[in-house]
């Protein structure tokens with residue numbers, strides 16, 4: 001199989017961990033006789049420094065020509081005082097929108113070697129295995145108008161959805177539920193918002209095409225509670241952009257494995273952008289101690305979702321799991337009787353297993 | 355002191371626990387020589403059944419003439435299929451708006467006798483004591499337009515704030531921070547939303563008047579994580595309506611004391627509406643087993659915030675705490691070697707201590 005992959009290191013530790021993913025992918029390519037071509041481009045703060053924009057045209061074009069994109073992380077205090085329009089995060093919002101990546105997939109599952117690091121009691125978190133499907137290119141984060149009114153005396157943002165935008169994300173979520181435990185929780189605020197009422201209608205309508213999936217509706221405030229009190233009751237959660245932003249970050253800290261969580265931003269074809277859930281961690285950047293596991297697992301998701309290479313993805317995931325069970329980890333983690341290693345060392349251990 | 359209090363039992367267990375609060379208040383009145391006059395009115399589902407609207411005019415008028423309002427809870431499956439405009443929750447939204455109750459106060463603090471019931475590990479939750487100040491009458495839940503577009507092919511909701519609406523809630527929050535640990539966390543999504551940018555500017559501007567308060571800005575997604583990983587790092591959190599809805603419910607389950615949490619909806623004068631955080635629990639309604647502690651503690655908040663009766667409020671809070679330490683509790687709670695009692699029994703025990 002021949003694939004073109006764009007690497008976007010971004011900022012901070014993104015510039016280190018991206019090469020961990022690349023190395024593991026190269027080993028996979030060799031072992032299974034695939035050909036992965038890599039092109040590296042700038043995004044976020046590094047792109048601002050060089051090109052004065054967080055998403056240069058040549059970065060976007062390279063992504064448009066590729067089969068998939070791996071992203072490290074963007075942002076850092078250096079660019080925090082810039083006007084919002086040219087801040088690193090804008091690069092992220094823009095690349096999602098321009099590439100039409102409407103479906104953000106956030107699997108949350110604990111690693112047994114790390115479950116002790118969960119803020120939750122073990123009996124509550126232990127069997128949790130959920131997938132949050134977040135709408136990523138519509139809603140309040142993109143709607144117009146978004147502006148000051150009356151000489152700055154008022155302000156407005158707009159939560160806008162077209163029916164087909166809701167339909168396609170809801171369908172994605174049903175499809176994932178079918179491949180998993182066949183339970184879908186749709187999260188909204190239908191007791192208050194018109195957009196949530198439409199969302200709920202569409203979920204009910206679409207559910208007719210997926211009779212094997214059990215659907216439940218939940219208000220976003222109730223969902224934010226239940227994620228904590230009973231996370232293992234969820235299978236697939238589908239929700240709009242902003243609710244998904246809040247709930248998926250909330251969910252990401254439950255297992256104690258934030259540094260290990262991957263994410264995928266996808267659309268209707270096989271193209272996707274893959275990135276770890278954690279940030280650019282500027283405080284530890286450049287020291288060779290960043291945890292590359294979330295990045296490596298994002299590469300595994302890319303193999304599975306964009307290239308259909310399920311076996312290869314599973315091999316990477318198992319290698320990561322074994323490495324943790326053997327006790328090798330970067331300094332951000334605590335494992336009893338474990339051995340602290342560098343970014344490069346843990347990458348090599350995983351690559352050797354692959 | 356002479357005060358007029360409107361009692362709004364609402365639905366479900368609201369119709370039981372409201373009398374627990376009344377009883378405790380009557381004992382306080384007698385002991386401290388206050389005169390509390392009570393008027394009872396309908397709201398929510400019960401009001402729909404009787405008057406065809408969740409907020410009858412006479413209920414609203416009685417509240418307008420009163421010094422404070424105690425509310426039980428609204429809602430239940432019986433009214434879930436009604437159109438949104440006449441559902442029980444509309445009564446709640448409308449009474450807040452009509453009475454101008456723009457500041458929702460949600461203190462979150464665990465009871466030592468119940469801390470074992472927290473989903474979080476004890477070392478994480480133990481010293482938590484935070485107050486969420488939620489803007490309650492603006493933003494996405496009230497903004498216009500909120501409607502279908504293009505023959506139902508699109509939908510829009512509007513997040514609208516006037517500057518003075520943000521200013522007054524931010525000032526409230528600063529004032530509470532001054533009375534507490536002098537730390538204010540303002541939660542927004544200023545990297546994306548124009549309304550959040552304005553919110554952040556106003557917080558920075560107002561902070562000049564409160565030099566003794568340390569201000570920190572946090573994105574809502576980060577706040578949803580930190581509430582779980584480090585809840586004791588917060589003192590006062592201030593945020594807009596929808597973020598506050600999600601975060602305050604998230605925070606309410608952290609201590610394992612959801613049934614015990616009170617809330618206050620206030621404005622610039624001393625008037626306020628007080629209600630427990632929990633819902634109407636239709637499944638256990640009418641059985642005499644509902645937990646009245648959140649309701650009783652809401653009455654204590656009323657004494658403190660609306661009537662300035664700090665001593666009386668503290669006496670109620672201590673009576674509740676002692677009752678739990680002695681092990682008396684309704685069946686929803688678990689206390690080792692505790693004794694399960696009914697709603698009326700636990701109310702009497704508290705009243706006797708008061």
Ligand SMILES: CC(C)[C@H](C(=O)O)[C@@H](O)C(=O)O
Nearest residue numbers: 089090092093245545546575
């Ligand atoms: C940086 C920000 C715009 C972004 C978002 O909210 O979409 C981030 O929080 C995320 O969740 O990927």
Ligand SMILES: CC(C)[C@H](C(=O)O)[C@@H](O)C(=O)O
Nearest residue numbers: 191192221443444446447599
């Ligand atoms: C019932 C609903 C409209 C209400 C809200 O979201 O304001 C409730 O969730 C609350 O938090 O008091």
